[in-house]
Amino acid sequence: EVQLSESGGGLVQPGGSLRLSCAASGFTFSNYAMSWVRQAPGKGLEWVSALRGGGGVINYADSVKGRFAISRDNSKNTLYLQMNTLRAEDTAVYYCAKVSVWSQRSFDYWGQGTLVTVSS
Amino acid sequence: QSVLTQPPSASGTPGYRVTISCSGSSSNIGSNPVNWYQQLPGTAPKLLIYSSNQRPSGVPDRFSGSQSGTSASLAISGLQSEDEADYYCAAWDDSLSGWVFGGGTKLTVL
Secondary structure, three states: OOOEEEOOEEEEEEOOOOEEEEEEEOOOOOHHHHEEEEEEEOOOOEEEEEEOOOOOEEEEOOOOOOOOEEEEEOOOOOEEEEEEOHHHHHHHEEEEEEEEOOOOOOEEEOOEEEEEOOOO | OOOOOOOOEEEEEEOOOOEEEEOOOOOOOOOOOEEEEEEOOOOOOEEEOOOOEEEOOOOOEEEEEEEEHHHHEEEEEOOHHHHHHEEEEEEEOOOEEEEEOOEEEEEOOO
């Protein structure tokens, strides 16, 4: 059974940093691209970033480019999101999601999410 | 402002059929498959339809998808109270080199 479990969320001041983790199990982690998707309170879904199975970055959303860094450790089956220079508008639930086969490019499994609150 | 356009709300009576539209452009829906996600209240999104019209294992055949040109739609037949949720369309965008989502449609079962 595929399982994704995010951690690392919390309250941080504007301008601060936070590192999210996503522990994966139930599939061959290194074979699949992984992604972060966020959802601000009461708002819709927003794609943040994605990473290929081998570690190559696919891209970042313009809203986070230059401030966030995605990475993975395939030996630990873990995906990361380093978030720097955080702003109030980064407040959201952050989900990690597994990308299906590339021809489909769907997010076939999601974690439960971790809440990041940026506030003074 | 979302790249993909969905109606903010939809409603239907139990047992009846409802459709949700999703409009995009040539760089996303016009050239890539659309996926649909269901988000029940207080839960994480779940893949509902992939590759425009395919259902993952476990998704009832009451849910169906279609795609033509730069638009797509999700149809739910035999509407049930447990279908009350937010529904999102999404697709890869070749110009942005990333995924784009619709703003979501809140479905109410009357």
